[in-house]
Amino acid sequence: MKNQTTRIALIVAAVALSLVFLWPTVQDYRFRKQLSSLRGADSLSYVEQNQEAMLKAKLKRVKLGLDLQGGMRVVLEVDVIQLLNDIAKNRDDNFLTIIGDVRKESSATDESVIPALAKKFLERGIRMSRYYGSNIRAEDAEVTAYLQSETEKAIDRAIEVVRNRVDQYRVSEPNIQKQGSRRIIVELPGVKDENEVRQLLQGTALLEFRLLKDAQIAYKVMENIDKLLSGKLDTTFADTSAKGKQSVSKVAAPKKQTDALQELLGGNAPAEGDTTSAAKFQRENPFFYYVRPDQRGSGDGYVEAKNRDRVIALLARPEIQRVIPTDMEFSWSAKATTDKAGNQFYQIFPLKKSPELTGAVISDARSSISPEDGRPIVNMEMNSEGSREWARITGANINKRVAIVLDKAVFSAPVVQNKITGGRSQISNIDSPNEARLLEIVLRAGALPAPVAIIEQRSVGPSLGEDSIRAGFNSFTIAFVFTILFMVVYYHNAGGIADFALLFNVLFIMGVLAAFQATLTLPGIAGVILTLGMAVDANVLINERIREELAGGKTVRAAIEAGYAKAFAAIFDSNITTMLTGIVLYQFGTGPIQGFALTLIIGLAASMFSAIVITHVIFNLMTDRGMNPNFG
């Protein structure tokens, strides 16, 4: 057993360490108080003088959890499957089916997608090198490794992009971490507008400059779709998916035209006997019923807002897809316009599928107000390579339109007036200055390599946070006072000494939290309170033992030694078992619960130390001086 000097040395060391770790928190508190009492120029100069010290203090202080200071916590999941889809080459129907299956399966778990993909390829006896990588002779294992590293790189890039965006959004002390194989945890203290955060985090920010297809061709395609839907077009097409193979697939000839139409239009087709001119038009021209071609002959179409989903579904159908040329795509306008009658319309644009230029060439973006119409815009600048390309593209397409597409939505499709050599372009049709600002951030931070989805979101407003702080503080104070009173009443002197040791408990817990840069949450405070109750336990074990020994006739000094010796095993075993559950809780919990587990574990260790070492030292100091502590 350690002797007195070692014990005292240990206590001093522990206290010193705790104070050292807690010092930044104290400093930070003092800085903030000072700052809040200064005004204007004074506060500015104060910040300048102490900037470095303030930053250091801020970095190392005990942080408050989001549930105490308010803020948002978001878990993003990177759509790895979309990524695997995008980096594949020669995507054919087989590939699409496989990807579709993997997507369905993985929607249920967090497991790694790539092994699942590899298995599917194996099942079908197809080599993965057919779709991935440059070496057609590569083994599946090689390809899997390649995909794994590409995915990891993409996820790291995604984290960087998220970090950039969050940085520019000016959140103080954000916390961004990778979780598992494809998740990102983003904690944003003090953030309130979750709509904005969603926009900020979820958009892939894929910027594309795309040319429009010739108006004549566009109109012809729309006509073909219309004819196909109304049954006038020949429905047999060669399946061009497999190279060289000629398989003919027929779209099943509808038994009744109206049945097929009903199915296509989701039950919105005109009734069998409806003979109004509107119904007739719908039957004869089902596509143009919904998509009104632009009267000016630009090749665009206008769709009423309420029909937008239906048209999207229509255009996505495989039989319709086959009528659209492979280098063409219908893209939707990002915003709806309102006509004089108050109806809302979306535009669809016939765009060339492959972009002329992408957001990779954008070197800077700045939100601003257009001098022409006073509406918000974002001005973009390109790097030298981009500027060259842009000059070439604009030069070759004068009086033609170039669509500016962000995340597959067309913001505008202005006519090229002249060749643009300065690498400048602009996004217009933005609703609000806020949106412009978000776009600016998102364009500067870069495009996400794959879409991310928000799978978990928790936000706590500042007033809830304040309530929690108050509740935590109140309950801690009351519990503390109760514990102290009880110990003194029940164990007299010994109780008072145990109370004194309890103070050290709290100091040690806070010190360890500061040392680990852990965050204090409301459940964490509950953990501290719980440890107060359990700290009593260790002291009770010791004091009850000492009482027994005294009753057995030992001297005070001897009883104390015997009490500590005999109680040690019980204290040790019981606290360790409770700590085991704390460890399990830490492993399986997230966020605030981990905060609780942490304070519980630390608190138990601290209470063991203070009960076994600190009180012992004090008792011995007392008996050395001939004072006999009263054990009630």
Place this chain on the structure above:
Amino acid sequence: MRFFKKTVIDFIGKRNLWYFVSSAMMLVGMLSLAFKGINLGIDFRGGTEVIVAFATPPQISDVRTAMRASGLGASEIKTYGTSDNALIIRTTEQGQGSTLINRIVGSLQQGMPTNPSTLLGSSEIFPKIGKELRQNALYAIVWSFVAILLYIAIRFKFVYGLGAVIAIVHDVFTTFGFLSILDGVIPGLNLEITTEIIAAFLTLIGVSVNDTVVIFDRIRENEKIHRSLSLGEIMNKSLNETLSRTIITSGTIFVVLMVLLFFGGEVNRGFAFTMGFGILTGTYSSIYVASAIVLDWSLWSKKKS
């Protein structure tokens, strides 16, 4: 000051009675679980939860009408916290991102124009996450059993580990049953299963085991000193000797939890309530169940050999 002078209670002799009581408690709990079921929070089910504060105390029926207007009439609406002005609205519908939260806030503003509301906080969990959290919670509880069994088996004897684990299994089931019975019964107390409640379970496992181990330690010590006594007599002696300590510790923790329950804020309320009850069953099981199991198992295995 002393609560208990030297007690001589026969815990072991009457253990069949206590087996009966324990089984009855567990049975009642399981019946409630089977028929009434348990209320899973959105942590484990997936869904969206919104906390709103109104200018004046709202009528729940008004709120429901407002919600119905946007197709969310099936949402759970409960009071939140100690003030009458705050409500928590919960729906398991899966929306496209924050459109669901916007819908709720919007329909409240439209449907109750005379009582303006502000959004205090929100949570949204995908069902996928809910499933993972459920699994994690289960693993956590099972692993804690395993860890405790191993540790006690090593420090004492295997049969002691068994006794301890059976005692905490009893605690977990009884407390679950208790939550199931009381869910929705006490106004202002939300007892749906959240991650905090699971944390309460794990903690009460830890604290119950704490008591049990102290008693086992005393038994271990007494076995060495009083070699002439039978195991049952030693157990009784140990239980009586540690009774004072057990009651005091459980008592203090219980009081501390009650402080948490009333002053610790809404987030800690479910936790404090669950653990408070857990302390009661934990103390009971440490005294009446754990040692009894060890004794009967030892007798039974002695009879076999």
